[in-house]
Amino acid sequence: GNSVTQMEGPVTLSEEAFLTINCTYTATGYPSLFWYVQYPGEGLQLLLKATKADDKGSNKGFEATYRKETTSFHLEKGSVQVSDSAVYFCALRVGGGNKLTFGTGTQLKVEL
């Protein structure tokens, strides 16, 4: 079956620190990969995506590269801000249809 594994949180960083949230996956087929972000009291928002190997998704200073050889899609940001504090979910989709398979989420806390 399909599954996504994320590093456990919470991850606590100082403002302007470098962020990495690890994500690895297993999939029967060739997945598209996504990072979603969930702010308190809100729904999930798509942060970035990649649909084929070696693609790099990027948005708002965040980026992730689809690595087929290591089945990974790690999220990175060079300098985090307090406003980046949220829960981040890695997800995949295989084939047609809308079914997204999510990881358990990683909470990020950024302090001044």
Added chain:
Amino acid sequence: DAGVTQSPTHLIKTRGQQVTLRCSPKSGHDTVSWYQQALGQGPQFIFQYYEEEERQRGNFPDRFSGHQFPNYSSELNVNALLLGDSALYLCASSLGGAIKNIQYFGAGTRLSVL
């Protein structure tokens, strides 16, 4: 432009009861998917509706059923509620069934089963 709206925001039910949750998709969208997010977990896919039919289903019992109306809005029904059904229920909408289309999520309905 209204995004995905869900109602109610919060709901408290007792074990064995039935519940109906509602979702209005983002303007211009015709496909609705439902997810269950237990506390501290990632969302789990329940099912997807397109053209008023269930098109894809996750690993949920048939106590979970749904409906899509001609205006593309959708309902999620859960019968014979169990304590384990307590969760945040998320609705996501998209345009068509194309694999490249992005899903937009609502803020969810938090269901508590006592």
